Amino acid sequence: MELRGKLLLFVWFAAMIGVLIYTGKVQIFEHKFWVERAKEERIRGSSYSIPRGKIFDRNGLILAYSAERFSVFADPVLVKKPEYVALRLSQMFKLDEKKLLKKLTDKNRRFVWIKRAITKEEKDKLKALKLKGIFFKKEYKRIYPFGTVGRQIIGSVGVDNIGFLDNRGLFGLEKKWNKYLEGVVNFKGRETGLACDVYTTLDIKVQQVAEEVLKRAYEKWRQKAAYVVVLNPSFEVVAAASWPMPENEKECFLPKKMRAGCFFNVFEPGSVVKPLIFKWALEKGVVRKSDRFYCPGYIYVVPGKYKISCYSTHNWIDAEDVITYSCNVGAIKIALKLGKQELYSLFRRLGFGEKTSLDFVGEEDGILRDIKKWNVVSVASVAIGQEFAVTAIQMIRALMSLFSNGEIASPNITKMIVARDGKVIKEENKKYERVFTPDMGIVHDAMERVVERGTGKRARIKGLTIYGKTGTAQKAGPKGYEKGKYVVSFFGYVKEMGLGFYVVVDEPRGKGISGGKVAAAMFANIVRRLYEDKEYRVLSVNVPKKEEEEVFYKIPDFKGKTIFDVVKRLTGRDTKLIVHGSGVRVVKQKPQAGSEFGATLEVWVK
Amino acid sequence: MRYVIYVILASIIAYGLVVLYSASYSAGIKKFGDSSFFLRRQLIWILIGTAAMLVVSRINPQFWQRTAPRLVFFSIFLLFILFISPKFSLTIKGARRWLKLGSYVFQPSEFAKFAVVIYTAYWFAKYGVPKKIREMLSLLLVVGLNAFFIMLQPDFGTGMVLVTVFFALMWIVKVPFKNILSMFLVLLVFSYIYVTSSTYRLNRIKAWLNPWEDKLGIGYHVIKLKTAIGYGGLIGVGLGREAEFVGVLPEQHSDSIFAVLACELGYVGVVILFVFYFLLILSLYRLLMASLEKKKGAVFEYVAGLGMIFIIAVHIFFNIAVNVGVLPLTGLPLPFLSYGGSATLMFFIEIGFILAISRFAEVSSRKRRRIRL
Numbered sequence: 001m002e003l004r005g006k007l008l009l010f011v012w013f014a015a016m017i018g019v020l021i022y023t024g025k026v027q028i029f030e031h032k033f034w035v036e037r038a039k040e041e042r043i044r045g046s047s048y049s050i051p052r053g054k055i056f057d058r059n060g061l062i063l064a065y066s067a068e069r070f071s072v073f074a075d076p077v078l079v080k081k082p083e084y085v086a087l088r089l090s091q092m093f094k095l096d097e098k099k100l101l102k103k104l105t106d107k108n109r110r111f112v113w114i115k116r117a118i119t120k121e122e123k124d125k126l127k128a129l130k131l132k133g134i135f136f137k138k139e140y141k142r143i144y145p146f147g148t149v150g151r152q153i154i155g156s157v158g159v160d161n162i163g164f165l166d167n168r169g170l171f172g173l174e175k176k177w178n179k180y181l182e183g184v185v186n187f188k189g190r191e192t193g194l195a196c197d198v199y200t201t202l203d204i205k206v207q208q209v210a211e212e213v214l215k216r217a218y219e220k221w222r223q224k225a226a227y228v229v230v231l232n233p234s235f236e237v238v239a240a241a242s243w244p245m246p247e248n249e250k251e252c253f254l255p256k257k258m259r260a261g262c263f264f265n266v267f268e269p270g271s272v273v274k275p276l277i278f279k280w281a282l283e284k285g286v287v288r289k290s291d292r293f294y295c296p297g298y299i300y301v302v303p304g305k306y307k308i309s310c311y312s313t314h315n316w317i318d319a320e321d322v323i324t325y326s327c328n329v330g331a332i333k334i335a336l337k338l339g340k341q342e343l344y345s346l347f348r349r350l351g352f353g354e355k356t357s358l359d360f361v362g363e364e365d366g367i368l369r370d371i372k373k374w375n376v377v378s379v380a381s382v383a384i385g386q387e388f389a390v391t392a393i394q395m396i397r398a399l400m401s402l403f404s405n406g407e408i409a410s411p412n413i414t415k416m417i418v419a420r421d422g423k424v425i426k427e428e429n430k431k432y433e434r435v436f437t438p439d440m441g442i443v444h445d446a447m448e449r450v451v452e453r454g455t456g457k458r459a460r461i462k463g464l465t466i467y468g469k470t471g472t473a474q475k476a477g478p479k480g481y482e483k484g485k486y487v488v489s490f491f492g493y494v495k496e497m498g499l500g501f502y503v504v505v506d507e508p509r510g511k512g513i514s515g516g517k518v519a520a521a522m523f524a525n526i527v528r529r530l531y532e533d534k535e536y537r538v539l540s541v542n543v544p545k546k547e548e549e550e551v552f553y554k555i556p557d558f559k560g561k562t563i564f565d566v567v568k569r570l571t572g573r574d575t576k577l578i579v580h581g582s583g584v585r586v587v588k589q590k591p592q593a594g595s596e597f598g599a600t601l602e603v604w605v606k
Numbered sequence: 607m608r609y610v611i612y613v614i615l616a617s618i619i620a621y622g623l624v625v626l627y628s629a630s631y632s633a634g635i636k637k638f639g640d641s642s643f644f645l646r647r648q649l650i651w652i653l654i655g656t657a658a659m660l661v662v663s664r665i666n667p668q669f670w671q672r673t674a675p676r677l678v679f680f681s682i683f684l685l686f687i688l689f690i691s692p693k694f695s696l697t698i699k700g701a702r703r704w705l706k707l708g709s710y711v712f713q714p715s716e717f718a719k720f721a722v723v724i725y726t727a728y729w730f731a732k733y734g735v736p737k738k739i740r741e742m743l744s745l746l747l748v749v750g751l752n753a754f755f756i757m758l759q760p761d762f763g764t765g766m767v768l769v770t771v772f773f774a775l776m777w778i779v780k781v782p783f784k785n786i787l788s789m790f791l792v793l794l795v796f797s798y799i800y801v802t803s804s805t806y807r808l809n810r811i812k813a814w815l816n817p818w819e820d821k822l823g824i825g826y827h828v829i830k831l832k833t834a835i836g837y838g839g840l841i842g843v844g845l846g847r848e849a850e851f852v853g854v855l856p857e858q859h860s861d862s863i864f865a866v867l868a869c870e871l872g873y874v875g876v877v878i879l880f881v882f883y884f885l886l887i888l889s890l891y892r893l894l895m896a897s898l899e900k901k902k903g904a905v906f907e908y909v910a911g912l913g914m915i916f917i918i919a920v921h922i923f924f925n926i927a928v929n930v931g932v933l934p935l936t937g938l939p940l941p942f943l944s945y946g947g948s949a950t951l952m953f954f955i956e957i958g959f960i961l962a963i964s965r966f967a968e969v970s971s972r973k974r975r976r977i978r979l
Binding site: 161 | 774777778780832833835836838839840850851853868873876877880883884891895908912915916919920922923926927930932
């Protein structure tokens with residue numbers, strides 16, 4: 001009797017194990033199939049979507065929007081004459097006829113995708129064929145009018161949870177604000193997404209120039225990495241470019257290329273920290289403008305043991321010129337006068353070693369050792385920007401405090417998020433903290449002289465007032481600092497533009513590498529190109545009002561306007577412009593003002 | 607040894623409540639404006655069940671042996687009332703399964719399983735093992751009546767559990783195999799008639815065999831459950847997020863709770879559940895065997911105890927097998943996980959019964975030892 005009880009229990013165990021294995025098969029090996037099926041059902045069902053929100057740059061140019069498209073699917077059960085249907089479809093979309101036929105004859109399925117995101121014209125053409133069992137679903141394709149420009153920041157999109165095309169943020173702002181941007185999909189009473197618009201502080205033009213300069217720098221210096229961050233005194237990120245970067249649409253889906261290194265990669269900044277320490281020393285009264293330092297070309301930090309050398313023998317040098325010529329000996333002497341406590345408290349105030357609270361999909365902390373671990377050598381090292389590590393955004397934020405009356409705040413990329421009804425859902429609200437007193441005269445003079453006659457001469461541009469500082473930091477390897485490997489950088493603030501630029505090049509290859517040679521020249525390239533474009537000026541973020549939104553979808557009356565206005569209005573659309581005649585002023589247009597934008601816009605100019 | 611059962615039971619219940627909450631909060635809001643409505647109701651039933659289990663564990667099993675005929679008669683009586691009187695019954699989705707007493711509802715079929723097991727054990731203990739079918743007609747009649755009324759409700763699932771457990775018990779007490787086989791054949795004929803007598807049951811069989819044939823019609827339910835399970839993958843989509851990806855399942859917080867668990871916690875969560883159940887059944891069985899060591903030759907305790915374990919084990923197997931589509935669709939609760947008052951209460955009582963066997967075996971062996979001294 002007992003044996004039989006045991007046996008039955010064993011049968012139960014065996015059956016349960018069987019079910020467990022079967023469940024494993026369904027959950028693990030068939031997982032993808034069921035996920036696809038669930039998506040199919042959701043799309044096939046009553047779900048619909050409205051387009052994902054748009055992303056704008058600070059001048060109201062569209063960086064990302066979703067254009068209406070149609071996706072074709074078939075219900076194999078309803079398809080009649082599958083051979084004919086397959087033939088027509090394959091001709092139309094250049095698809096493999098055999099594969100198509102296999103899909104169309106799979107009677108086990110009632111939903112198969114044929115082609116996603118076709119245009120309205122294509123749809124109308126297909127519809128005219130009146131094929132049975134072929135259906136359409138409205139979907140939206142994400143379009144980035146500026147291509148790969150700024151994509152590390154803007155991001156990319158993919159298929160969303162429900163199964164709709166291009167509605168899930170994969171990188172950058174698209175990911176960060178996905179909750180707000182997501183197009184509304186209604187699936188069984190559950191609505192996803194709010195389809196809000198995001199207004200960024202980016203200036204796509206500055207971004208474009210910065211990226212081009214980084215690309216060109218690679219041809220020359222073959223650097224491992226490079227960053228350009230542009231901040232204004234309100235700590236808004238105007239541009240942030242990082243090498244390596246995506247160079248075509250395909251690469252916009254590679255995590256390796258889409259990583260915004262300027263927020264994530266840490267490095268020892270080098271001499272660019274000197275103005276900050278100098279200002280602090282002035283403020284604390286340990287150094288005065290009239291002070292002079294003697295630089296024999298080296299300094300023993302630990303007598304007889306640890307020597308830090310200078311770029312050259314500066315002999316007697318003015319306090320200001322310590323910055324101008326980036327004198328290590330002078331900087332170290334100033335730092336030693338301040339003492340480690342003061343240095344550490346300055347660095348904490350400047351936010352080194354902690355996140356800047358940037359509104360992005362994460363950033364790195366940087367490295368600042370605890371003061372308890374500092375020794376004499378640390379004070380000296382820190383004074384010349386070694387022994388601690390920062391991200392590019394951290395460094396430029398700290399430096400910008402010298403140009404925002406001594407106050408510092410968290411940087412931001414997003415200005416505001418606006419709902420479909422025009423309500424502002426999120427708005428950047430800055431909290432400033434004071435680091436320095438507002439009197440910047442002496443520091444500004446010193447930094448101006450860096451560009452005029454100091455280490456950053458290559459950054460000079462006629463007609464512009466530039467405050468700069470170079471940095472050349474040695475890179476630490478496993479066995480101390482490595483020879484020939486540098487992180488070179490240049491920070492420059494252009495008074496006329498009201499912008500601070502921070503250019504960093506990690507491990508450029510070549511001879512005589514220095515911040516003044518590599519990074520300052522790149523800075524000059526960027527600024528010169530922006531300056532040459534007379535029209536260029538940084539505007540405050542422009543948020544179109546509700547009525548203007550309406551206008552956005554309608555063609556305005558271009559008569560009397562210049563061709564440039566037309567081009568401007570067409571940015572962010574895939575409307576093709578056809579220009580007749582020669583000249584600048586528009587005399588005639590087709591379609592007429594007030595109608596909606598179509599595939600083409602023709603204008604006649606005189 | 608008994609505390610092991612308490613620990614395992616507590617773990618299963620805690621695990622189940624988490625899943626129940628995640629499976630029922632939206633339904634709670636929709637129907638009652640209260641996300642924790644089902645959770646709180648279930649908690650109350652768990653408290654009642656626990657109390658019932660503790661009470662039953664202190665009742666000498668011989669009490670049940672004595673009252674077995676009255677118990678099974680009472681069960682038939684309840685089922686009969688349910689059958690004849692619409693006034694005292696509640697019909698949901700075409701099945702009249704609930705007795706209504708004021709605002710309280712109870713499922714007599716849940717009680718019937720308990721009563722039938724007790725009566726079967728009582729019968730074998732009293733009359734021994736019959737050699738011929740003729741000799742066990744009275745037992746067959748009593749069990750048959752219970753099964754018949756349950757099938758009439760209709761409640762195919764509970765009927766199946768009852769019949770499966772009864773057959774297992776017959777085999778265990780060594781009713782000649784040819785007799786069991788002939789009874790099984792008769793049952794098969796009845797089942798065939800039963801299933802083909804309604805298109806709805808026939809459709810369920812069809813949907814089981816090939817759910818894709820009409821996947822928006824009868825196969826919908828089957829596919830939906832499997833989709834939810836498959837969607838879960840290895841680690842699941844996260845608690846409370848099943849509906850977001852797959853949509854609300856039919857009987858989400860009761861019969862389909864396994865699919866919700868599988869979707870939200872993935873295969874990892876499923877394996878954990880299986881481990882819990884294996885431990886529960888194994889420790890119940892070992893507890894029963896350990897108590898019978900102390901009390902040799904106790905046919906009633908042995909058969910009834912095993913019967914209780916089988917009820918729970920068969921429920922677990924049937925429910926999960928239905929959820930993953932191995933068996934045709936039928937509504938059965940998953941012990942200690944599904945929402946439902948009567949079923950939860952009865953599962954507790956069934957465990958309480960095994961605890962009672964253990965407790966009183968100890969008492970009697972202690973007594974014996976004392977006498978020997």
